[in-house]
Amino acid sequence: xxxxxxxxxxxxxxxxxxxxxxxxxxxxxxxxxxxxxxxxxxxxxxxxxxxxxxxxxxxxxxxxxxxxxxxxxxxxxxxxxxxxxxxxxxxxxxxxxxxxxxxxxxxxxxxxxxxxxxxxxxxxxxxxxxxxxxxxxxxxxxxxxxxxxxxxxxxxxxxxxxxxxxxxxxxxxxxxxxxxxxxxxxxxxxxxxxxxxxxxxxxxxxxxxxxxxxxxxxxxxxxxxxxxxxxxxxxxxxxxxxxxxxxxxxxxxxxxxxxxxxxxxxxxxxxxxxxxxxxxxxxxxxxxxxxxxxxxxxxxxxxxxxxxxxxxxxxxxxxxxxxxxxxxxxxxxxxxxxxxxxxxxxxxxxxxxxxxxxxxxxxxxxxxxxxxxxxxxxxxxxxxxxxxxxxxxxxxxxxxxxxxxxxxxxxxxxxxxxxxxxxxxxxxxxxxxxxxxxxxxxxxxxxxxxxxxxxxxxxxxxxxxxxxxxxxxxxxxxxxxxxxxxxxxxxxxxxxxxxxxxxxxxxxxxxxxxxxxxxxxxxxxxxxxxxxxxxxxxxxxxxxxxxxxxxxxxxxxxxxxxxxxxxxxxxxxxxxxxxxxxxxxxxxxxxxxxxxxxxxxxxxxxxxxxxxxxxxxxxxxxxxxxxxxxxxxx
Numbered sequence: 001x002x003x004x005x006x007x008x009x010x011x012x013x014x015x016x017x018x019x020x021x022x023x024x025x026x027x028x029x030x031x032x033x034x035x036x037x038x039x040x041x042x043x044x045x046x047x048x049x050x051x052x053x054x055x056x057x058x059x060x061x062x063x064x065x066x067x068x069x070x071x072x073x074x075x076x077x078x079x080x081x082x083x084x085x086x087x088x089x090x091x092x093x094x095x096x097x098x099x100x101x102x103x104x105x106x107x108x109x110x111x112x113x114x115x116x117x118x119x120x121x122x123x124x125x126x127x128x129x130x131x132x133x134x135x136x137x138x139x140x141x142x143x144x145x146x147x148x149x150x151x152x153x154x155x156x157x158x159x160x161x162x163x164x165x166x167x168x169x170x171x172x173x174x175x176x177x178x179x180x181x182x183x184x185x186x187x188x189x190x191x192x193x194x195x196x197x198x199x200x201x202x203x204x205x206x207x208x209x210x211x212x213x214x215x216x217x218x219x220x221x222x223x224x225x226x227x228x229x230x231x232x233x234x235x236x237x238x239x240x241x242x243x244x245x246x247x248x249x250x251x252x253x254x255x256x257x258x259x260x261x262x263x264x265x266x267x268x269x270x271x272x273x274x275x276x277x278x279x280x281x282x283x284x285x286x287x288x289x290x291x292x293x294x295x296x297x298x299x300x301x302x303x304x305x306x307x308x309x310x311x312x313x314x315x316x317x318x319x320x321x322x323x324x325x326x327x328x329x330x331x332x333x334x335x336x337x338x339x340x341x342x343x344x345x346x347x348x349x350x351x352x353x354x355x356x357x358x359x360x361x362x363x364x365x366x367x368x369x370x371x372x373x374x375x376x377x378x379x380x381x382x383x384x385x386x387x388x389x390x391x392x393x394x395x396x397x398x399x400x401x402x403x404x405x406x407x408x409x410x411x412x413x414x415x416x417x418x419x420x421x422x423x424x425x426x427x428x429x430x431x432x433x434x435x436x437x438x439x440x441x442x443x444x445x446x447x448x449x450x451x452x453x454x455x456x457x458x459x460x461x462x463x464x465x466x467x468x469x470x471x472x473x474x475x476x477x478x479x480x481x482x483x484x485x486x487x488x489x490x491x492x493x494x495x496x497x498x499x500x501x502x503x504x505x506x507x508x509x510x511x512x513x514x515x516x517x518x519x520x521x522x523x524x525x526x527x528x529x530x531x532x533x534x535x536x537x538x539x540x541x542x543x544x545x546x547x548x549x550x551x552x553x554x555x556x557x558x559x560x561x562x563x564x565x566x567x568x569x570x571x572x573x574x575x576x577x578x579x580x581x582x583x584x585x586x587x588x589x590x591x592x593x594x595x596x597x598x599x600x601x602x603x604x605x606x607x608x609x610x611x612x613x614x615x616x617x618x619x620x621x622x623x624x625x626x627x628x629x630x631x632x633x634x
Contacts, residue, residue, distance in 0.1 A: 013062040013065040076390050109372040139155050165190065168187070183207075267362065476553055
């Protein structure tokens with residue numbers, strides 16, 4: 001029954017999650033898709049491969065939602081209570097769904113390792129092909145666009161409604177930079193021809209600068225270029241605007257388009273390749289250090305040792321040079337330094353690229369396992385939470401699921417970015433989300449199995465009120481039906497005695513003075529006197545609450561609720577008190593909190609003594625303690 005409910009909900013939530021993730025992905029590339037004239041088969045391929053690529057990401061979210069709703073419905077309909085009442089624990093109830101979640105995790109790993117890489121490669125191939133189609137809509141503002149062959153176009157501003165381009169600068173090359181042309185225009189428009197094989201570039205109010213070849217000028221080298229000013233000019237550019245699928249080999253370095261075996265093979269290849277580059281760089285640096293005037297390595301070492309024993313005063317040698325030699329020496333030194341800096345920058349770029357590719361492959365290998373394992377973690381979060389919350393439907397479960405998934409996404413995305421740039425270790429960055437949510441899932445499952453009130457708001461409110469020293473006001477209401485009348489005489493004697501004990505306790509313990517730090521945290525002595533006084537007072541209040549006298553009922557509501565232990569020590573266990581004392585900020589907070597409770601206890605004792613006197617006077621004035629007033633009313 002439970003598996004059937006879970007399966008139906010899982011199918012529905014899976015397609016909902018998949019749709020949401022697909023819409024998020026489409027929104028990132030909406031400019032690439034809109035207005036390109038793409039055919040239905042191309043769009044169908046794009047959405048098909050996108051759906052396959054998003055399946056591993058939709059599975060954890062679907063498990064979280066379906067388990068939350070399924071067990072929320074069971075709890076809301078009291079079915080879960082009936083299951084527990086029959087002697088079946090929560091873990092026994094979860095057992096079949098645990099098997100289902102493990103199978104889903106294996107399916108997620110299969111998709112990531114076999115279907116996902118191919119889908120990622122096809123999606124990238126389609127996106128590049130789409131961007132190359134109809135480039136008149138792709139030209140960005142403020143940067144050079146090189147999507148048109150043999151042209152670099154810069155547009156300062158463009159009008160999306162009319163398609164006009166403003167502030168145009170074009171670098172047009174054919175065979176080499178020697179015959180490049182520079183075109184400046186105030187405005188223009190770029191359109192495709194009907195057969196989609198050429199582009200028409202209409203330019204207005206501009207100038208054309210073009211380098212001239214020597215053959216064009218008849219050997220006259222005095223005219224290096226030609227200049228043309230125009231009011232309107234049309235340029236025809238060769239461009240195939242039809243949809244042509246890009247070469248899939250461009251994704252060879254993308255780790256997401258590879259299976260686990262391919263990733264391990266490529267990691268070995270990358271390590272071997274970049275290790276050889278590193279050894280070559282090291283050999284070059286060593287040879288450069290040893291190379292002195294073409295000497296051999298052994299001779300260079302001896303020369304360096306001899307030179308190291310001598311002391312050179314470079315400032316003195318430089319000062320004795322002629323100005324020309326000084327200028328030459330400085331220029332040579334600067335030239336060598338710049339050459340070495342350029343060489344080191346180039347080598348650093350190559351090694352950093354190698355580190356980046358290796359990190360990408362290692363992160364993708366770990367990601368295939370962590371994303372599959374997150375299916376199991378999300379089940380152990382969703383199912384116990386549903387059993388605790390006991391709310392079904394699409395209200396509370398969706399809110400909880402979104403919050404959990406956002407937390408997972410923040411940790412996972414943060415770890416991915418930090419590991420990708422090399423700030424964090426790869427295993428730490430990719431395992432951060434799992435390491436945070438796995439203990440959370442274990443804690444929630446433990447609490448749900450023991451029927452603990454994890455999400456009981458009143459328990460957290462009471463805890464916060466105790467920490468802050470807040471308390472509720474006593475409320476005593478008159479009873480409509482009274483079985484036994486109070487023993488007014490006995491209660492009067494008890495209140496009089498309690499007033500005397502309260503006075504004696506206040507004088508003995510000197511509650512106004514600050515508590516002794518050593519006695520509180522290291523040499524605690526129990527104080528049960530306040531506990532006894534509070535218990536006896538509550539007994540009298542419980543007996544007097546059966547009265548019919550409205551004045552006494554009002555006076556009973558003025559009794560404070562006494563904190564019996566907060567003025568003595570922070571914790572029950574001695575080692576916790578010692579640790580809190582060693583931790584200075586925590587110890588000071590608890591010390592002043594205890595002093596505050598001592599002062600409040602003093603106020604409470606004074607109020608108790610005052611109310612005792614008022615109730616005793618009321619009993620005497622009303623004659624409630626006389627034998628004639630003793631009646632039993634049913």
